[in-house]
Every structure is written in structure tokens, then in C-alpha cells.
Amino acid sequence: xxxxxxxxxxxxxxxxxxxxxxxxxxxxxxxxxxxxxxxxxxxxxxxxxxxxxxxxxxxxxxxxxxxxxxxxxxxxxxxxxxxxxxxxxxxxxxxxxxxxxxxxxxxxxxxxxxxxxxxxxxxxxxxxxxxxxxxxxxxxxxxxxxxxxxxxxxxxxxxxxxxxxxxxxxxxxxxxxxxxxxxxxxxxxxxxxxxxxxxxxxxxxxxxxxxxxxxxxxxxxxxxxxxxxxxxxx
Numbered sequence: 001x002x003x004x005x006x007x008x009x010x011x012x013x014x015x016x017x018x019x020x021x022x023x024x025x026x027x028x029x030x031x032x033x034x035x036x037x038x039x040x041x042x043x044x045x046x047x048x049x050x051x052x053x054x055x056x057x058x059x060x061x062x063x064x065x066x067x068x069x070x071x072x073x074x075x076x077x078x079x080x081x082x083x084x085x086x087x088x089x090x091x092x093x094x095x096x097x098x099x100x101x102x103x104x105x106x107x108x109x110x111x112x113x114x115x116x117x118x119x120x121x122x123x124x125x126x127x128x129x130x131x132x133x134x135x136x137x138x139x140x141x142x143x144x145x146x147x148x149x150x151x152x153x154x155x156x157x158x159x160x161x162x163x164x165x166x167x168x169x170x171x172x173x174x175x176x177x178x179x180x181x182x183x184x185x186x187x188x189x190x191x192x193x194x195x196x197x198x199x200x201x202x203x204x205x206x207x208x209x210x211x212x213x214x215x216x217x218x219x220x221x222x223x224x225x226x227x228x229x230x231x232x233x234x
Contacts, residue, residue, distance in 0.1 A: 001025065001037045002053065004071025005134070021070070022211030027219045033226055036060050040076065046133045046142075050079035054086045064091040066234050068225060070210050071188070072134060074098030074156075074195070078146055087149035092234045094199060094225065096157040097185055097209045101192035102139035104180050105173050110135050139192075153234070154196030157225070159185040159204045166205040167213040174205075185209070199228065 003020045019025055025035045038056035040049045053076050057065060067090055069077045074095025080086045081093065099106070110132050132138060148154050160183040163174045170186030181189035187206035202209070204216040211218035 001035060002067055002069035002073035002077055003037070003039070004069075004073045005131070020210060021218075021222070023219055024211060024222045028222060028226055031223060031226065034062070036065070046076065046079055047083075049076045051084055053077065054080040054084035057086060057089055060089075064089055066090075066092045066229050067094070068222070069093065069095045069098065071097050071099070071206065075100070075133070075139075075142070078148075078154075079142075081149050081152055082146040087152050090152050092153040092155065092229060092232070094155045094157060094229070095193075095195060097159045097188055097193060097204075097206055098156065098195065099134055099139065099188045099192045100143070100156075100195045101189075102134055102136035103188045103192055104136065104177060105187055106131060106134035107136055108176070148196070153232075155199040156193060156195045156197070157200045157202060157209075158190055158193045158198055159188075159202045159206070159209055160190050161185055161203060161205040161208070165203075165215055167207055170205055170207070200225070 001021050001024065019037070021037070025037060028035050038053055040052045040056070057067075057080070067077050074093070075098060077090070077093050077095070081090055113131070133142070161174070163171055163178070166174050166186045174184060174186045177184040177186075177189055181191060183190040185193075185204065185206045202216070202221060204218075204221075205213050207213040208216035208218065
């Protein structure tokens, strides 16, 4: 399981520990799956993230792995496969809610960052270049440079949600995206989430996809996704 931007393995909240993929690891392990959650830096350049991810995947004691990646995690894995020779270790990559074409939310954030000079102000504290990597301009260049590797199966899960059913904190970005890109999950337009074969289309907001919004059964979704991987021979 590969997390997205600002991701974490576990976090303490309200006196309890929670995983990024909330409850998913334990649930899948109870079905007999071997699950790993490589943790990469939360906000660094894509090359740094992908390089660390490749190193961690190579440490897994298995000939090959299937990677289910959320959001920017799907791009990190694509980069690791294409630029860090990870194709020999990955059987299938299934990104969920990944902005393969970028997202206007990142475009807006980058413009505001430049206007307020946040990059120079925060540069000594945290590398925020990863936010810029999600802009439509950078993703256009990324897709020209990073090509799919032969032998790796690329699928995708596409998510959309109606604004009224999304987490309230996602309503502003949902409205913003709806006016510019149509259907979306509150962070990523539907059109940007398609890559390779579309394995599933789900009704979930960007946070619900990993179990952090009500109204979507993330545990059942990942169990079904695992079952499909098995049925396809992975």
C-alpha cells in the first residue's frame, strides 16, 4: 500500500493510533494477504520520493509485489518503475484517485504559493516541491518522460462523488473542480484519474478512498480489489 502526499504510516489522534489506509492493513491480512506499507517522506521532490520507495520495495522478501497506491502515491510508483528500474519487482500497479494529468487544485495552490512567496519562506523548513509536481503543467512533462514499463500491468480506480455527499471540508475544492473539470472526488478530476485499464469506478471522495470519510466502505473496496488481483493471477 503506497500512501499519497503528506502521507504517513501511523498517526496518533484522539488518544488512538490510526493508519493512513484506515483499518485496511489488518482487514486484508485477515483475508490471508501479506501487506506492506512503505513510508516515504511526506513532502519532497518526486525523485526523492520515488527513490526511497524503490529502495523500500526492494527490501520486501518477495519475488514480485502488487502495489495499490493512493493519490500521489500512484505517481511515485510510476516514477520508481520508470526511472529506478523497479519493473522487475512489480507485477501490477493499481492507483486509486491518482492525478495522472495533474489537478487544477494544485495549479491554484502553486499560483497562491508563488504570490505569497511560500516556497522561499518555507523552503528551509519543508520541501514543498511535491505540491508543484501535481500541477497540470508538470504532469504533462512527467507523462512524456515516464513511460509504462513492459511486463507491468497498469490499472486504475476512478472515483467521483456528488458535492453533498463529500466530506464538508472538500466542498470548496469540489465546487472549484466541478466548474473547471466536471466530475471529481473533491481533489482530483475524474478525467485525470484514468490510466491504463480502468478496473473500477467508485462513489467516494478523496479521503473516503482510504477510509477517512463516512459513507464509503473502504474495507470492502480493498478486499474486492485484492480479490480481483487474485482472479487476474497476480
